[in-house]
Amino acid sequence: MTRPKLVIADDGNADLNAAYSRCRALNAEHGRTYYLATRMLHPTQRPAVYALYGFARYADDIVDEPASGTDVDTIATQLTDLGRSLRSGLDSGHSAHPVLAAVVDTVGRYQIDPALFAVFLDSMLMDLTVTDYPNRAVLSSYVHGSAEVIGLQMLPVLGTVTSRTEAVPYAAALGHAFQLTNFLRDIAEDLDRGRIYLPADELATFDVDRDRLLWCRRTGRLDNNVRRALEHQIAYVRSVYREAKDGIVMLHPISRPCVATAFDLYGRILNRIEDQDFNVFAGRATVGTGQRIAVAARAAARTVAVRASVRTLPTPAPS
Numbered sequence: 001m002t003r004p005k006l007v008i009a010d011d012g013n014a015d016l017n018a019a020y021s022r023c024r025a026l027n028a029e030h031g032r033t034y035y036l037a038t039r040m041l042h043p044t045q046r047p048a049v050y051a052l053y054g055f056a057r058y059a060d061d062i063v064d065e066p067a068s069g070t071d072v073d074t075i076a077t078q079l080t081d082l083g084r085s086l087r088s089g090l091d092s093g094h095s096a097h098p099v100l101a102a103v104v105d106t107v108g109r110y111q112i113d114p115a116l117f118a119v120f121l122d123s124m125l126m127d128l129t130v131t132d133y134p135n136r137a138v139l140s141s142y143v144h145g146s147a148e149v150i151g152l153q154m155l156p157v158l159g160t161v162t163s164r165t166e167a168v169p170y171a172a173a174l175g176h177a178f179q180l181t182n183f184l185r186d187i188a189e190d191l192d193r194g195r196i197y198l199p200a201d202e203l204a205t206f207d208v209d210r211d212r213l214l215w216c217r218r219t220g221r222l223d224n225n226v227r228r229a230l231e232h233q234i235a236y237v238r239s240v241y242r243e244a245k246d247g248i249v250m251l252h253p254i255s256r257p258c259v260a261t262a263f264d265l266y267g268r269i270l271n272r273i274e275d276q277d278f279n280v281f282a283g284r285a286t287v288g289t290g291q292r293i294a295v296a297a298r299a300a301a302r303t304v305a306v307r308a309s310v311r312t313l314p315t316p317a318p319s
């Protein structure tokens with residue numbers, strides 16, 4: 001099936017079109033839940049969201065999918081070079097980079113704070129050397145850079161009916177909740193990379209450490225200690241979702257179905273982990289196609305209704 005043409009303002013710029021298309025492809029391939037939610041946005045909003053996701057994915061792949069034999073210093077240099085290229089593009093107002101061209105255009109259109117991208121890259125650099133997090137505060141510091149800032153980048157694109165400053169904590173909380181959900185779903189894969197994105201002191205409360213998690217990974221089995229630890233973690237993540245939920249009504253009405261869809265689908269990942277008796281080592285917890293279609297259909301109906309009643313589109317809100 002041919003994808004619909006992207007709606008961007010500078011339609012005659014072939015390189016810019018190609019960059020946005022590259023970002024959309026990264027989103028469709030790697031962020032299925034996120035991509036499905038973006039279909040609820042107005043077509044004029046989607047390219048910016050694809051660009052922001054594309055940048056995050058591109059940087060993440062530098063860290064997690066390096067060429068064979070690439071050492072840590074080389075990866076760090078690649079991330080540093082990416083940040084330098086972005087700053088150069090933002091200073092000049094354009095970039096020839098196959099992904100950054102779209103990011104630079106999006107930042108300019110929506111006046112997104114460039115510092116948010118630097119903070120994100122700092123967290124990506126942490127992944128090269130940090131493999132454990134001693135407590136919630138340290139993990140939250142990492143999550144701020146790896147996920148909360150993405151929620152903050154999105155705010156100008158989504159638009160708000162309040163001041164942006166009022167919506168900021170909720171946008172950050174939603175990014176935080178999504179990231180913690182990914183951490184729980186991907187425990188096994190992260191262990192394979194040598195990382196544990198769970199607070200060590202909270203795990204220790206249940207007598208869980210790296211060795212116990214590695215045993216679960218090797219055997220595909222779960223013991224009661226790990227089960228109780230994961231149950232505790234899911235309860236915490238649900239509390240972050242509750243905190244973030246109040247921010248949805250602060251968004252422009254056109255954007256609410258998209259964010260509500262992502263909120264619903266990511267929350268269902270936690271349900272799937274529970275349905276699997278918390279055994280994230282036996283298989284990846286994913287939301288079934290039937291559920292995804294049902295959620296998307298309800299959201300599509302809301303989207304049609306909103307667009308029929310709301311004639312204005314989001315514009316960058318004053319901070």
